[in-house]
Amino acid sequence: MKILFICPSLQEGSDGVGDYVRRMSSEVIRAGHQACIVALNDVHAHPEDQERIQYDRGLAIRVTRLSSRLPRAERMILAGEFIRMSRPDWISLQYVPYGFQKRGLPFGLGGSLQKITAGIPCHIMFHEMWVGITRLSPLKHKLYGFFQIRIARELVQKLGPQIITTSNRLYQLVLENKQIAAEILPLFSNISFMPKDARFVDSVYEQLGISQPERHQYLLIGLFGSLYPGCNLDKTIREQHSAALSEGRKLVFIAFGRIGASGEYEKLKAQFEDQVTFANLGELPEAKVSTVLQILDKAISGTPRQHYGKSGVYAAMKLHKLEVLTSSWNSIPEYDSQISGYNDFLEEKEPEKWSTQFVSNEFLKMLANSNLTAPKLS
Numbered sequence: 001m002k003i004l005f006i007c008p009s010l011q012e013g014s015d016g017v018g019d020y021v022r023r024m025s026s027e028v029i030r031a032g033h034q035a036c037i038v039a040l041n042d043v044h045a046h047p048e049d050q051e052r053i054q055y056d057r058g059l060a061i062r063v064t065r066l067s068s069r070l071p072r073a074e075r076m077i078l079a080g081e082f083i084r085m086s087r088p089d090w091i092s093l094q095y096v097p098y099g100f101q102k103r104g105l106p107f108g109l110g111g112s113l114q115k116i117t118a119g120i121p122c123h124i125m126f127h128e129m130w131v132g133i134t135r136l137s138p139l140k141h142k143l144y145g146f147f148q149i150r151i152a153r154e155l156v157q158k159l160g161p162q163i164i165t166t167s168n169r170l171y172q173l174v175l176e177n178k179q180i181a182a183e184i185l186p187l188f189s190n191i192s193f194m195p196k197d198a199r200f201v202d203s204v205y206e207q208l209g210i211s212q213p214e215r216h217q218y219l220l221i222g223l224f225g226s227l228y229p230g231c232n233l234d235k236t237i238r239e240q241h242s243a244a245l246s247e248g249r250k251l252v253f254i255a256f257g258r259i260g261a262s263g264e265y266e267k268l269k270a271q272f273e274d275q276v277t278f279a280n281l282g283e284l285p286e287a288k289v290s291t292v293l294q295i296l297d298k299a300i301s302g303t304p305r306q307h308y309g310k311s312g313v314y315a316a317m318k319l320h321k322l323e324v325l326t327s328s329w330n331s332i333p334e335y336d337s338q339i340s341g342y343n344d345f346l347e348e349k350e351p352e353k354w355s356t357q358f359v360s361n362e363f364l365k366m367l368a369n370s371n372l373t374a375p376k377l378s
Contacts, residue, residue, distance in 0.1 A: 001367060002034040004088035006079070006113070008099025010037060010054060010065050011044035016312070017096050017127050019190065026056035027360035036062040036086050038079050041100050043068045050078070057192075062086075068102075072112070080116035090367055091117050095155065096128040097148055104131070105147055110158035122159045123367065126152070126166040126175060126182060127310075133174050134332045149178055156180055162370045165363075168309020169342035173335050183366065188359040189319035190312035194290040201295055207279055208252055218277075219244040221325070222254040222296040224289065225313040231302050231327045233268055240298070240325070241275055256281040256292050257313075293320035304330045306339045308346055318346070319354035 005025060009015040012022070018039065025035035037054075039045065045065040054063050064082045066075040083091070093113065100106035129152050131137065132145030156164065165185035166172050175182045205211070210218055221240055223233070237253060244251040253276050255265055269278045281292065293299070299317040301308065305326045308314045317324050324347070332339070352358060 001090060001364070002086065002088045003028055003036075003090045003092055003367070004083060004086050005035065005037045005092045005094060006040055007037065007094040008040060008096060009042040009044055010039040010051070010063055011042070012054070014044060015099070016190075017094050017099060020127075020187070020312070021094050022054060022056050022061060023188070023190075023356055024360055024363070025061045026059045027356050028364065029059060029061065030357075031360065031364060033364065036082075036088075037064075038082055039063065039065040040075060040079055041068045042066055043102075076112050076116055083116055083120070088120060090123060091120050092123040092125065093155075093159070093161075094125050094127060095152075097130065097151065098128070104144060106151060107147075109151065110155040113155075114158040117159065121370070122161040123163040123165070124155065124159065124161045125185065126164070126171060129166075129171060129174060134334055136331070136333065153178065153180065163366050165366070168307070170306055170309065170332070170335055170339050173338060184309075185363055185366070186354075186359060187310060187312050187315050188356040189316040189354045191286055191289050191293065191316040191319070192356065193319055194287045196294050197288060197291045200288055200291050204254075204279075204281070204292065204295065207281075208254075208277055210252075217249055218252050219247070219249045219298075220252045220254060220296050221298045221300060222256065222292060223259075223300045223302060224293065224316065225257040226259065226302050231264070233264075233300065233302075233327050234271060236300055236325055236327050237268065237272055237276060241272070250277065251275070252277045252279070254279050254281060254292065254296070256284055256289065258283055289316075290320065293317065293322065296320075296322060298323045298325055300325045300327055302327060305343060306330065306332055306336070308343055314346075315354045318349065319351050321351045 005021045007017050007021045010018040021037055025037055028035040042065040045067040047067040047069045051063060051065045054061050066078055097104040097106060100109055130145040130148030132141035164180060164182040166175060166182045167185065167187045169184065172182050172184055219240065241251045259265055265280060293316065299322040301314055301324050303311040303314055314324060
């Protein structure tokens with residue numbers, strides 16, 4: 001199969017959907033198929049510089065990056081030319097409203113895409129859909145959501161996708177509420193399971209003041225990625241400190257990745273400095289992130305529990321066989337009970353099912369098994 005992915009941007013490390021699409025494309029190629037990518041509204045690309053090749057773990061992927069500073073009509077013409085040259089069997093639209101328009105209102109996107117994809121079977125992956133999904137949402141979100149729902153439904157009407165997917169049960173329920181039937185294609189880990197770097201392990205233990213023979217005397221918990229205000233980590237750390245004491249161990253808290261709210265980290269460090277050893281390893285290359293995940297005893301999620309299904313960081317923790325500690329839960333009354341049951345399923349899912357290879361194979365099966373009958377909106 002030849003699959004052409006359409007996403008907003010492809011700046012490596014700066015766009016989560018772009019990173020997802022690049023990794024998915026490389027796995028599709030490794031499986032013996034062909035894949036290429038159009039970035040349709042790339043805020044990082046220069047108008048005069050349309051990048052032609054990107055790489056994922058040494059594998060070349062053909063791409064075209066269309067700058068958001070180009071007029072939309074021109075971008076659509078260039079995208080259409082790339083599609084015609086590529087002659088794909090499938091087009092996979094990776095949809096996130098704020099990626100295709102900075103205010104999250106890409107009016108007319110469905111009609112524009114219809115013109116350049118006519119006659120080619122389509123798949124839509126809803127990474128995001130609209131805001132204001134609950135009665136607790138602010139009025140501004142509900143107003144935005146009203147228009148974003150119309151845009152999403154128009155996408156489905158215009159493209160007539162043979163397959164619609166989203167990453168988690170919450171989004172599936174929200175889509176169903178607006179008569180859009182979607183299958184769940186789970187997110188994969190944004191960090192591959194890689195060989196442990198023994199030298200780096202030694203340097204981390206040295207920074208923590210731990211010798212290898214003493215390792216069993218410590219409980220290592222880690223936070224990978226963003227630390228948001230309101231994560232309620234002080235409660236989690238307090239509970240884990242008590243658990244460590246009950247086992248005769250000392251607690252170590254390791255932060256790594258793009259932490260974001262550094263003030264929150266310093267506040268926690270000051271609050272528990274007499275009880276817990278803290279270390280902030282900062283941003284690390286993928287191989288070293290995998291190594292840190294492998295030496296942890298438990299991981300903390302900064303993502304609210306009801307959004308686990310859309311978190312590549314949560315997937316990375318599960319791929320690395322870690323118990324994930326929940327730090328926050330933001331109630332969505334309309335869907336709480338169903339999300340809770342789905343999250344219980346996620347927590348028990350086998351580690352290998354969080355891998356890029358497994359998820360990409362599931363995606364390829366969906367395409368191969370499609371009867372090419374477009375879903376209908378009611």
